[in-house]
Each structure stands twice: as C-alpha cells, then as structure tokens.
Amino acid sequence: MATIKDVAARAGVAVGTASRVLSGSPQTSPDSRRRVLAAAAELGYIANGPARSLRRARxxxxxxxxxxxxxxxxxxxxxxxxxxxxxxxxxxxxxxxxxxxxxxxxxxxxxxxxxxxxxxxxxxxxxxxxxxxxxxxxxxxxxxxxxxxxxxxPLYGTDNAGGVAQALAWLQRRGHRDVAFIGGPESFSTGAERHDAYLAGREAHGISTDDALIDAGDFLADGAEAAMRRILDRGVTPTAVFGANGQTTLGAMRAVRERLGAEAASRIEFVSFDDVEWFAFMSPPVSAVRNDAxxxxxxxxxxxxxxxxxxxxxxxxxxxxxxxxxxxxxx
Amino acid sequence: MATIKDVAARAGVAVGTASRVLSGSPQTSPDSRRRVLAAAAELGYIANGPARSLRRARxxxxxxxxxxxxxxxxxxxxxxxxxxxxxxxxxxxxxxxxxxxxxxxxxxxxxxxxxxxxxxxxxxxxxxxxxxxxxxxxxxxxxxxxxxxxxxxPLYGTDNAGGVAQALAWLQRRGHRDVAFIGGPESFSTGAERHDAYLAGREAHGISTDDALIDAGDFLADGAEAAMRRILDRGVTPTAVFGANGQTTLGAMRAVRERLGAEAASRIEFVSFDDVEWFAFMSPPVSAVRNDAxxxxxxxxxxxxxxxxxxxxxxxxxxxxxxxxxxxxxx
DNA sequence: TTCCGTCATGGAATCGTTTCCATAGCTCCG
DNA sequence: CGGAGCTATGGAAACGATTCCATGACGGAA
The missing domain is CATH 3.40.50.2300 (Response regulator)
Known part of the structure; x- marks a missing residue:
C-alpha cells in the first residue's frame, strides 16, 4: 500500500507538508493542497491507522x-x-x-x-x-x-420505573385486580428496579397486594415457568400476568397453558416488560413495554x-x- | 500505561530481550524469562497493539x-x-x-x-x-x-437447495398438492437459488406445477403480503404456503388471514425457509428450515x-x- | 590450551504517521 | 528601504513495539 512518503514524493513536497494537508491543518498553501490531494487520489492512499494511532495516542x-x-x-x-x-x-x-x-x-x-x-x-x-x-x-x-x-x-438504560408505571396503568384500565408478577433476579439492577417499582405502584393502581401473586425467576423462560407454577400452586387465580422481561413472559405463558389448558389460558391477559415481535400473534395478543434499545x-x-x-x-x-x-x- | 521499555528497565535487561521473552521467542535464558515476566506482571504491562501492528504489518x-x-x-x-x-x-x-x-x-x-x-x-x-x-x-x-x-x-452459506428439498419432502409427507410459493428477489443469490430449487423439485414431490401458485416478494413482510394477495387474486386455492424467508412467511400469513379470515387461514399450513422463534406459537405452528448461522x-x-x-x-x-x-x- | 560454534544479549534500525522546531520567503508598515 | 511578524515548508524526533546484527560468553572438541 502507498504510504504518505509516496504521496509526498509524488506531490513534490516533504512528508510533513503532506501530513498537514491530509489531516486538514490550516498551515498549507492552496498549491500544495492541490498537489498532495491529487497525488493521494492517484495512489489510492489510505492512511495507516495503527501508525497514526501510535503517534497520536488515540x-x-x-x-x-x-x-x-x-x-x-x-x-x-x-x-x-x-x-x-x-x-x-x-x-x-x-x-x-x-x-x-x-x-x-x-x-x-x-x-x-x-x-x-x-x-x-x-x-x-x-x-x-x-x-x-x-x-x-x-x-x-x-x-x-x-x-x-x-x-x-454514567448509566444509559431503560426507564424501568416508568415502564412499570405504564404497565400498571394499563392493568388498571383493563380492570385487573388479581395480577401475578413474575420478576427477575434481584442481583440484576434491572430485576430489582422493576420489582421495586411494581411493589411500590400496585396499590395505587387498584391491584391486589397479596404477595402470593408474586414470585421471581431468572429472566429466562424455564425459571419463569417454575415461578409461575409456584404461584398457581398457591391456589390464587390471577386474571392477568405481568412478566418482568420477554423470556419471563414466555415462560409464564407456558406454565399457564400447561396448568389451566389453552382455553382458560386464553382468558388471561399477559403484559410484558420487553416487547417481542411475536407477541402480536398470541391469542390474546400480549401488550408490552418496549425498550428503546x-x-x-x-x-x-x-x-x-x-x-x-x-x-x-x-x-x-x-x-x-x-x-x-x-x-x-x-x- | 507501562511500555516495554519500563518492563525492560525493571527487569534489568534490554528492550530486545524483553520483547523476545514476551513474544515467546526461544532465544531467551530462564533467568531473563523469569525476571521479565515478573516485571511485566508487576507493572500490569499490556503491549501496545497499534505499535505492534505497525511493526509486524498485521x-x-x-x-x-x-x-x-x-x-x-x-x-x-x-x-x-x-x-x-x-x-x-x-x-x-x-x-x-x-x-x-x-x-x-x-x-x-x-x-x-x-x-x-x-x-x-x-x-x-x-x-x-x-x-x-x-x-x-x-x-x-x-x-x-x-x-x-x-x-x-470462498462462500460460506446456507445449503439453499438442501433446505428447499427438506421443505418439499415435508410438503409431500403432509400430502399437499396445491402449494403457494412466495420467493425473494432474483437479484439475491439466496432468492434465486431457493426459487430454482423449488421449481426443479416440486414435480418430483407431487406438487402442482401451476405457475399461478408462484410469486415473489422482496424478502420483506410487505412485499410478500402483496405477492400472496396476487396469488389469491388468481383464484387458486392453496392448501399450504411456502415462504422463502422468515419475513416472507410472515407477510404471506398476514395476506391469507386478511383475505380468508382467521378460521380458514388456520386450515392452511405454512412452511418457511428460516426458522423464527415464534413460529411455534402460531396456530397451526409453522414448520421451518433452520439456517445454521x-x-x-x-x-x-x-x-x-x-x-x-x-x-x-x-x-x-x-x-x-x-x-x-x-x-x-x-x- | 586453543579454536570454533552456539546461544543469549544489547543496541540500533525500522514500521508510517504526527508534530515540533528552525528557517526561508512574504507582506506590511514605519 | 529595512526590519518585524507571519505563514508555509523541510527535516527530524517521537510514538512503542519487533527484528536484525554484532558481540561476548561459554562449552566442547581437537
């Protein structure tokens, strides 16, 4: 590959001048600018990144x-x-x-x-x-x-509290009182924040504060499935389920279908933190809090x-x- | 950050020796090896990639x-x-x-x-x-x-012909004769290969060779939806639909549901090139050719x-x- | 004991840039 | 017309590694 030395030689200037032109320094005459740029174009010159990085320390x-x-x-x-x-x-x-x-x-x-x-x-x-x-x-x-x-x-992330609030408002609009919540691991800040926001907001949105309706998985389908089963085993009968992430909602749906059958399951509404493409195809369709990734x-x-x-x-x-x-x- | 010069100084050797030790050259004594490695560890030395790249030209x-x-x-x-x-x-x-x-x-x-x-x-x-x-x-x-x-x-890619053959075999097993095929753009080699393989194989698998059943989209949902509508407009009545990629199958499903209603649509089987997570949740579930990405x-x-x-x-x-x-x- | 070969080492050149420094050529003004 | 100031330029140093080359030490063989 052509180096800046080749460009400089072809343009009839010193490498310093060529470098100044190519990196846009103002300390260059129109004449050398023209000649250097022409030479660079003719040679298909592309600066050597590693060399530049070495010298500039970035x-x-x-x-x-x-x-x-x-x-x-x-x-x-x-x-x-x-x-x-x-x-x-x-x-x-x-x-x-x-x-x-x-x-x-x-x-x-x-x-x-x-x-x-x-x-x-x-x-x-x-x-x-x-x-x-x-x-x-x-x-x-x-x-x-x-x-x-x-x-x-600095942290750039989803507004977990705001998202949970959106879901809570929707649950209230839909008239749900007995809502099951499947959380994620407390060790993830996302899991903890969603869980806390749910606990803090449910009462104000007319949702039961019965903790039998709450359990947590591992943000994966299998863990959520087990969590949902534990909730159902407690004898409670939710009319809606809120999954704390996409995989969680999926796992919860599996557990509900398995335990209650497809018919009864279709009468339960699901809402999910994380929107997933295929939620639109579920029956009934799953509403969701969409992250702005x-x-x-x-x-x-x-x-x-x-x-x-x-x-x-x-x-x-x-x-x-x-x-x-x-x-x-x-x- | 520490440089190899620092490491050499601390180990009491020349930079050349330090470099040889750190890059595993055999021309080093056990003694200098020990001392250089110790010095590097103490300083938390991590070689400067750009400098190395510049010199080694890779x-x-x-x-x-x-x-x-x-x-x-x-x-x-x-x-x-x-x-x-x-x-x-x-x-x-x-x-x-x-x-x-x-x-x-x-x-x-x-x-x-x-x-x-x-x-x-x-x-x-x-x-x-x-x-x-x-x-x-x-x-x-x-x-x-x-x-x-x-x-x-060299090209590393999906075995399009093999995948189409798998889908054709499945269509035959399921007893389908009137199969709609929604292809992709001919300008993509994947689109062309799948299309060609389908045309070449359909007759041997007992599938109608009526070209009214065939149309092509753009590998996106909207284009496929339009293609599927064109097929239905021709008055043919497929019992199965083969989409040439995931989005294509999705678009075809939308068109079928819209034109025939959910009830009739659920009696049509879909098979897709590209497997998509939510195909399992469709009714009936969508079978698919899975790429090994x-x-x-x-x-x-x-x-x-x-x-x-x-x-x-x-x-x-x-x-x-x-x-x-x-x-x-x-x- | 001497000589040769082997091996580890120090020092320097090198990779391709950027940037510093000194200088030469200008312009402008007094 | 001469000096001050400015700008563009050439040349060289520097970035941090690898690798070449020359040298010195050492061991074995004659």
Missing part, C-alpha cells in the same frame, strides 16, 4: 462488550451504537461475554491491548480485576442498561464521546413505549 | 460487514464469528451497511484504514470500487451467505484464517435442519 475505536449479541435488545443496541459511532468517525469492536466474568476479563484485556478510546459496557456481574485496572487507568466508560456496584460511570445505544455513544472529549456525561433513563394490543386498543 | 483484526446486525440470522452469525475469532487470537470489528452500497463503501474504507487482516463480507449488492480495490490489494476475503458477481472468494459464522472465520495464513479455503454449504412442527410430528 485509536478512534470504541469497545462494545455485551453478554450476547444474539439477544434482540443487544443486537438493536449494537446496531445503533455502531451507526452513531461511525457518524462521529469512530469504529466499534464487538465482543460477547456470555454472562461469564472470565470471558469478560479476557475481552477487557484485548480491548486494553487495542488501546480503545472508550468502553461501552453491559456488566456481566460484579466488578472484576481487569475492569478495576481500566477504571484506574482512566479509560472513559459508560454502562449500558445494568449498573454495577462500586463503578462510578436504539435510543440507549445512541445516548451511550454520545455520552462516551463526551467523556472522551474531556467533557462530562450524565446517566440517562431512556423512556419506554407502551404497546397496547388489547382488544379495545386502537391499531 | 493487526490480528477481522472486519465483519453485514447488512443489519439486528436480523436474527446476522446476530447469531456475528456471535459465532466473534467467538471463533477470539479463540484464535483475533478481534472483530463490526459494521452495518443497511443494504446500502454507499455505506458499504464507507465501511470498507474504514476497514482498510484499520488495516484489517481479513474481511467477512455479506454482500450488499454488486461489486463496488472500494471492494475492487481491496481485492486488488490481495486482502483475504470470504463471502457470507450471498455471492457476488465477479468476486472470486452459527455454523456459517464459524466456518467463515476458519476459512478466512486459513487464507490469512497463506493457505486455501473452499466454499462450504452449511446444511439446514428441518423443524417439523406439524400435528403428527414428534415433539
């Missing part, structure tokens, strides 16, 4: 660490983050930690070796040694969706770029949208 | 260019590719082109600037100038799922690494799995 690369890009939330977030980053001249390197702290640490080492300018982190659990090292090294970091104890970085990804990148630029960044709770698919609702 | 970075990471197929593929690459010491940078050739070209420039060692490319359309430049520069490239005219790179991603990375290593790589068609969700099928 890479214009961001690291994105998620648990699993296959989840719709993260794939949407990753798409938005990549678009936003590229619009600002940054590149994104992607890694999955699969909810495994050891893998997360391995990835952080790779990121450190690449000398990323900033980190978009969806925490995989408690703080790890590598993460502490990066924080100590003053790497700009923003957190996505989940917080993490002892890490003082795109908004979170964009806001996260913007916050991170602000930190990189030496500015500040504040946590943001990105509002959810409620998708009402109940009978009476407008299409 | 980055250990792969570029992954897809149309949209939000599609389940690509997010699964990206997950697998990232895992496989990391297992071999490579990092993946991600970019979405959104089916837009201009964006794809912009991304290729970024990749070139990053001096990626290899490119995993899901083509966005015909060959572009930047792509030609990269090919001319001898960048190792593999294609994912779609081929592209005039590019002689993970297999494609892994095979693609392995092929690319072989090319990077100076070896060869051959195109592979990754087999599909048929997910039979029809009444009689075993769970």
């Amino acid at each position: 890479t214009d690369v961001l690291g994105l660490l998620v648990s699993d890009i296959r989840s719709p939330f993260f794939s949407e977030l990753a798409h938005a983050a990549e678009q936003e980053a590229r619009a600002h001249g940054y590149t994104v390197i992607l890694a999955n930690a699969n909810e495994d702290a050891a893998q997360a640490d391995a990835v952080l080492d790779v990121f450190a070796a690449q000398r990323i300018d900033g980190l978009l982190l969806s925490p995989q659990g408690p703080k790890t040694p590598r993460l502490e090292a990066l924080i100590a090294a003053n790497l700009p970091i923003v957190l996505l969706n989940r917080s993490i104890d002892g890490v003082d970085a 795109t908004g979170i990804g964009r806001a996260g990148v913007r916050g991170l770029l602000s930190l990189i630029g030496g500015g500040t960044a504040a946590s943001e709770r990105i509002p959810t949208t409620f998708v009402d698919r109940s009978e009476g609702a407008a299409a | 980055t250990d970075v792969l570029g992954l260019l897809v149309s949209d990471i939000r599609s389940p197929f690509f997010s699964e593929l990206a997950h697998a590719a990232e895992q496989e690459a990391r297992a071999h010491g490579y990092t993946v940078i991600l970019a979405n082109a959104n089916e837009d050739a201009a964006q794809a070209d912009a991304v290729l420039d970024v990749f070139a600037a990053q001096r990626i060692d290899g490119l995993l490319l899901s083509p966005q359309g015909p060959k572009t100038p930047r792509l030609e430049a990269l090919i001319a520069a001898n960048l190792p490239i593999v294609l994912l799922n779609r081929s592209i005219d005039g590019v002689d790179a 993970t297999g494609i991603g892994r095979a693609g990375v392995r092929g690319l690494l072989s090319l990077i290593g100076g070896g060869t790589a051959a195109s592979e068609r990754i087999p599909t799995t048929f997910v039979d969700r029809s009444e009689g099928a075993a769970a």
